[in-house]
Amino acid sequence: FDHNISPTIGASFLTKTVPCGNELHKFLIWDTAGQERFHSLAPMYYRGSAAAVVVYDITKLDSFQTLKKWVKELKEHGPEHIVVAIAGNKTDLGDIREVPTKEAKDFAESIAAIFMETSARNAVNIEELFQKISKYH
Numbered sequence: 543f544d545h546n547i548s549p550t551i552g553a554s555f556l557t558k559t560v561p562c563g564n565e566l567h568k569f570l571i572w573d574t575a576g577q578e579r580f581h582s583l584a585p586m587y588y589r590g591s592a593a594a595v596v597v598y599d600i601t602k603l604d605s606f607q608t609l610k611k612w613v614k615e616l617k618e619h620g621p622e623h624i625v626v627a628i629a630g631n632k633t634d635l636g637d638i639r640e641v642p643t644k645e646a647k648d649f650a651e652s653i654a655a656i657f658m659e660t661s662a663r664n665a666v667n668i669e670e671l672f673q674k675i676s677k678y679h
């Protein structure tokens with residue numbers, strides 16, 4: 543989490559190692575740009591991916607509608623067995639929440655996706671989200 547972060551241009555790459563039982567799972571992560579003008583680049587990154595984390599902002603209903611579009615695209619054009627995880631981020635801003643937990647959770651269940659509410663700011667449920675994805679495989 544960085545207060546001065548600027549929007550992703552294209553995509554950026556990072557790795558993260560997550561303990562899973564006796565094993566360590568190394569994630570190779572493409573952080574794709576969320577802005578609509580970069581939309582057409584996304585398939586290059588999800589094409590060979592085992593999992594996709596689609597993030598929305600719990601304080602912005604719009605972002606949840608956009609998430610649904612991404613999920614649809616992943617189902618239609620993504621790898622056949624891609625694991626989809628939905629993350630409702632910014633739980634530290636719960637007082638201005640626009641997306642009810644239940645609505646998002648029900649949607650996630652309806653498409654057999656992992657669901658977690660997170661706060662990148664407070665490092666809440668980020669590790670847990672990656673552990674869930676690890677176990678799914």
Ligand SMILES: Nc1nc2c(ncn2[C@@H]2O[C@H](COP(=O)(O)OP(=O)(O)OP(=O)(O)O)[C@@H](O)[C@H]2O)c(=O)[nH]1
Pocket residue numbers: 543544545546547548549550551574575576577631632633634635660661662663664
């Ligand atoms: N309060 C709060 N702010 C957050 C949290 N996570 C991200 N932000 C802020 O939200 C804004 C957008 O964060 P980004 O990580 O750049 O969002 P993004 O969706 O990756 O944006 P793109 O790079 O355009 O795809 C920034 O100002 C962040 O500081 C969070 O958990 N809580």
